[in-house]
Amino acid sequence: MRSEDVVVTGYGAITPLGQDVASSWGALLAGDSGLTRGALDGQGDTGMPDVIAGRMAVDPATLLAPVVARRADRSQQAALVAAAEAWADAGSPQVDPERLASAIGTGIGGVHTLLHEDDVLETQGLRRVSPRAVPMLMANAAAALVSIEYGAQAGSYTPVSACSSGAEAIALGARLIRAGEADVVIAGGTEAALTPITVAGFLQTRALSRHDGDPAAASRPFAADRSGFVLAEGAAVLILESAAHARARGARIRAVLAGAGIAADAHHITAPVPEGTGQISAMRKALAQARLAPEEISHVNAHATGTPVGDAPEANAINAVFGRATVTAPKAALGHLFGAAGAIEALIAVLSVEHGVIPPTRNLSEANIDPAIDLDVVTGRRDAPQHAVLSNSFGFGGQNVSLVFTDA
Numbered sequence: 001m002r003s004e005d006v007v008v009t010g011y012g013a014i015t016p017l018g019q020d021v022a023s024s025w026g027a028l029l030a031g032d033s034g035l036t037r038g039a040l041d042g043q044g045d046t047g048m049p050d051v052i053a054g055r056m057a058v059d060p061a062t063l064l065a066p067v068v069a070r071r072a073d074r075s076q077q078a079a080l081v082a083a084a085e086a087w088a089d090a091g092s093p094q095v096d097p098e099r100l101a102s103a104i105g106t107g108i109g110g111v112h113t114l115l116h117e118d119d120v121l122e123t124q125g126l127r128r129v130s131p132r133a134v135p136m137l138m139a140n141a142a143a144a145l146v147s148i149e150y151g152a153q154a155g156s157y158t159p160v161s162a163c164s165s166g167a168e169a170i171a172l173g174a175r176l177i178r179a180g181e182a183d184v185v186i187a188g189g190t191e192a193a194l195t196p197i198t199v200a201g202f203l204q205t206r207a208l209s210r211h212d213g214d215p216a217a218a219s220r221p222f223a224a225d226r227s228g229f230v231l232a233e234g235a236a237v238l239i240l241e242s243a244a245h246a247r248a249r250g251a252r253i254r255a256v257l258a259g260a261g262i263a264a265d266a267h268h269i270t271a272p273v274p275e276g277t278g279q280i281s282a283m284r285k286a287l288a289q290a291r292l293a294p295e296e297i298s299h300v301n302a303h304a305t306g307t308p309v310g311d312a313p314e315a316n317a318i319n320a321v322f323g324r325a326t327v328t329a330p331k332a333a334l335g336h337l338f339g340a341a342g343a344i345e346a347l348i349a350v351l352s353v354e355h356g357v358i359p360p361t362r363n364l365s366e367a368n369i370d371p372a373i374d375l376d377v378v379t380g381r382r383d384a385p386q387h388a389v390l391s392n393s394f395g396f397g398g399q400n401v402s403l404v405f406t407d408a
Contacts, residue, residue: 010090010239016054033216054232054335073110078235105165107339109139162395167342171260188237189343221304221329232335261285265398276317342393
């Protein structure tokens with residue numbers, strides 16, 4: 001490990017599988033599902049179906065002081081919960097505030113607050129609208145609240161790049177450290193957008209799963225009968241640190257963030273390039289920064305949302321870079337956490353490296369893998385050293401981010 005390396009010294013999460021990292025990781029390895037039916041409140045008489053979704057396993061408001069919870073949107077609450085676990089896990093590092101930054105991505109932001117306060121305005125009038133409405137609905141509030149909580153004065157950043165937001169925040173954190181602008185970055189992603197309007201919008205684009213059976217079987221990445229993704233909520237945060245700073249304070253190093261690649265499709269606002277050119281570029285950039293050859297990657301954590309139009313181009317892109325690679329697709333168990341997806345899956349990649357295991361892909365067997373998908377998809381837990389893992393996050397707008405984590 002080089003002194004200029006960026007390392008992971010702590011992590012935290014709240015997901016549909018658990019209220020923290022240990023419970024989420026254990027459930028993922030066990031092949032559990034965090035997806036349920038009837039998870040959407042307030043849809044009323046809208047003609048919407050009984051939607052399957054992935055709610056956080058615990059209400060994040062119950063894990064915060066009441067006054068903090070009241071002043072934060074659900075998405076911000078989740079970020080604060082994940083950041084608190086990550087900060088404690090890193091040993092609450094002593095760092096100059098001007099060398100500490102926060103970077104928390106989100107795809108949609110405080111939509112619960114926006115919708116609630118709009119209802120208040122229409123039904124009760126201007127004087128009943130909360131003076132905290134704007135701070136609670138603005139997209140940068142999660143990063144700002146984390147910055148305030150930990151005194152991070154080196155910058156507070158909010159990548160908003162749809163499904164790539166959390167991964168982009170982590171890539172940005174690494175850039176800040178490599179550029180010498182910070183020694184420690186609290187980086188990750190958060191999302192809590194299970195509202196009627198967001199779900200309706202995804203339904204109208206035909207992006208959501210149309211599965212009408214067991215909710216746990218609704219998210220089916222790489223399956224021949226996949227029909228769309230399942231929207232979920234949660235947050236994940238990594239504590240990124242320069243290797244020199246981590247060593248100086250005797251920190252436990254969980255993994256190295258060896259490379260990060262970002263590329264844009266410049267093609268279509270929702271559809272990926274069929275040839276996967278932007279995705280290929282992001283993966284190759286991440287490998288180049290990590291100074292690794294494709295064959296040195298132990299497995300790929302695929303973006304793999306389970307949409308008919310998304311999984312195949314990613315599979316083709318992975319083939320172009322790695323050949324027939326070993327991959328896993330956690331969204332089968334977690335659902336799609338949208339702006340938080342890249343952060344939770346980066347965390348899963350770190351855990352894979354740390355514990356030497358590839359988590360299984362639910363709802364998949366050799367018999368039902370799409371014959372057009374030429375990948376070694378892990379359908380049952382595999383225990384083997386994972387020296388280097390690449391994690392993909394691809395979002396609406398043609399936003400592509402790939403991260404490479406290696407062992408320390």
